[in-house]
Amino acid sequence: MRTLNVNTPSHAYPIFIGHNVYQQPQQTLAPYIGKRAAIISNETVAPLYLPRLQAVLDALGCAYFSIILPDGEAHKNSQTLNMIYDGLMQHRAERNTTLIALGGGVIGDMVGFAAATYQRGAPFVQIPTTLLSQVDSSVGGKTAINHPLGKNMIGAFYQPQAVLADLGSLQTLPAREFSAGMAEVIKYALLGDADFLTWLENNMAALMAQQPDVLAQAVYHCCQMKADIVAQDEKEHGIRAHLNLGHTFGHAIEAEMGYGQWLHGEAVAAGMVLACRLSETLGYLKAADTERVIALLQAANLPVAPPRMPLDKWLAHMQHDKKVQDGQMRFVVLRAFGLADIAGQINTTQLQHALQPYLAA
Structure with a gap:
C-alpha cells in the first residue's frame, strides 16, 4: 500500500x-x-x-x-x-x-x-x-x-x-467502465511530463490487463499530480482549471445525448480530441500530435469522435460550462504536451473549424 x-x-x-x-x-x-x-x-x-x-x-x-x-x-x-x-x-x-x-x-x-x-x-x-x-x-x-x-x-x-x-x-469493473477511467489517466499524461506520456504508450497493454504493479503506478502518479495541483489551487481559480482538458466538449456531449448514454470518460476522450483540434486551429499542436493522442485513446478502447450535432447545439451546451467568465466561453488547450493553457476569446469561426468534421447539418 x-x-x-x-x-x-x-x-x-x-x-x-x-x-x-x-x-x-x-x-x-x-x-x-x-x-x-x-x-x-x-x-x-x-x-x-x-x-x-x-x-x-x-x-x-x-x-x-x-x-x-x-x-x-x-x-x-x-x-x-x-x-x-x-x-x-x-x-x-x-x-x-x-x-x-x-x-x-x-x-x-x-x-x-x-x-x-x-x-x-x-x-x-x-x-x-x-x-x-x-x-x-x-x-x-x-x-x-x-x-x-x-x-x-x-x-x-x-x-x-x-x-x-x-x-x-x-x-x-466492466471493461467499458475501466476504459472510461483510462481517459482521465491519459488526460494527466497530456497535462504532465513527456515521460509519463511515453510510459503510458509503452504500458497501455499492461494497464488494460490490470497488471497490479503497473496499475498501482498509474493511479499513484495521477493522484500525486492532482494532489499537487489542488494544493496550489483548491477552488479552481487558476491552474486547477487545466484538469478540465476535454471536459467543456465532453460535458456538451453528455448533456446533448442524455446523462449516462455516454460515460463521462468516453465523452472526455472525444472531448480531448476536440481540444487538440482546437489547439491545432490556434497554431499550438500539429496534426501529428493529435494523431498520437487518438492512437493512445484507441489503445484504451475509447471513442475518438463525438456524436454529430449542429454548431448551435454545441454552443448552447458549452455556454453553460463552469469556465464561462463574463459571458465568454473559455477552453483548456495544449500549447504543447505538458503545457496547458486557458484560452478565452475563441471565436465561432475557430470553434467551427475544430468541430467541422463532426458537425451535423
Missing part, C-alpha cells in the same frame, strides 16, 4: 492506494470516522463491497446504517440527493456522523455534496470503486449534482477526511 497526502487550505488528508486497503483498517479507516457512520452506495456496488465494509466497521466498533441509491449518471440529480438527506434524517444522523461514499464518481460527487450541506457540514470519507474515481474525482473535494442544462452546475468544494483507493475493486 502506498500513501500520499493532499494539502489544502481546508485541511490535509491522506490517499491510500493499494490492493486490500481494508486489511489495515486501523491505519486507513479508524482515524477518519467517528462513532457512527452512514454508508452510501448504489445498487450495483453494494452487493459486491458493502458486506466487506460492514465487517470492517463492526470490527472497529463503529455503528452504521446504509443508504442504497439507484446506479448511473442519469440519477446524479436533486431527486437522488434528497434520498440521501431522507436517509440521514430518518436515521437521525448528527453533524459528526461520518458519511462514507462507496462507489464511483457519481456516488462520490453526490455524497460529498450531501456532506457539505447536511447540517452545514458533516465529515465524509471516499472509497472509490472505479478507475475514474480513483485517479480523479475522489481527490480534491469537487462535489456536485447535474442539472438538465449542464453537468455539475450545482455543488460545493468540500474535502474528504481520507480517500481509500482499493485497486482490487477494479477487477469487478
Whole structure:
C-alpha cells in the first residue's frame, strides 16, 4: 500500500492506494470516522463491497446504517440527493456522523455534496470503486449534482477526511467502465511530463490487463499530480482549471445525448480530441500530435469522435460550462504536451473549424 497526502487550505488528508486497503483498517479507516457512520452506495456496488465494509466497521466498533441509491449518471440529480438527506434524517444522523461514499464518481460527487450541506457540514470519507474515481474525482473535494442544462452546475468544494483507493475493486469493473477511467489517466499524461506520456504508450497493454504493479503506478502518479495541483489551487481559480482538458466538449456531449448514454470518460476522450483540434486551429499542436493522442485513446478502447450535432447545439451546451467568465466561453488547450493553457476569446469561426468534421447539418 502506498500513501500520499493532499494539502489544502481546508485541511490535509491522506490517499491510500493499494490492493486490500481494508486489511489495515486501523491505519486507513479508524482515524477518519467517528462513532457512527452512514454508508452510501448504489445498487450495483453494494452487493459486491458493502458486506466487506460492514465487517470492517463492526470490527472497529463503529455503528452504521446504509443508504442504497439507484446506479448511473442519469440519477446524479436533486431527486437522488434528497434520498440521501431522507436517509440521514430518518436515521437521525448528527453533524459528526461520518458519511462514507462507496462507489464511483457519481456516488462520490453526490455524497460529498450531501456532506457539505447536511447540517452545514458533516465529515465524509471516499472509497472509490472505479478507475475514474480513483485517479480523479475522489481527490480534491469537487462535489456536485447535474442539472438538465449542464453537468455539475450545482455543488460545493468540500474535502474528504481520507480517500481509500482499493485497486482490487477494479477487477469487478466492466471493461467499458475501466476504459472510461483510462481517459482521465491519459488526460494527466497530456497535462504532465513527456515521460509519463511515453510510459503510458509503452504500458497501455499492461494497464488494460490490470497488471497490479503497473496499475498501482498509474493511479499513484495521477493522484500525486492532482494532489499537487489542488494544493496550489483548491477552488479552481487558476491552474486547477487545466484538469478540465476535454471536459467543456465532453460535458456538451453528455448533456446533448442524455446523462449516462455516454460515460463521462468516453465523452472526455472525444472531448480531448476536440481540444487538440482546437489547439491545432490556434497554431499550438500539429496534426501529428493529435494523431498520437487518438492512437493512445484507441489503445484504451475509447471513442475518438463525438456524436454529430449542429454548431448551435454545441454552443448552447458549452455556454453553460463552469469556465464561462463574463459571458465568454473559455477552453483548456495544449500549447504543447505538458503545457496547458486557458484560452478565452475563441471565436465561432475557430470553434467551427475544430468541430467541422463532426458537425451535423
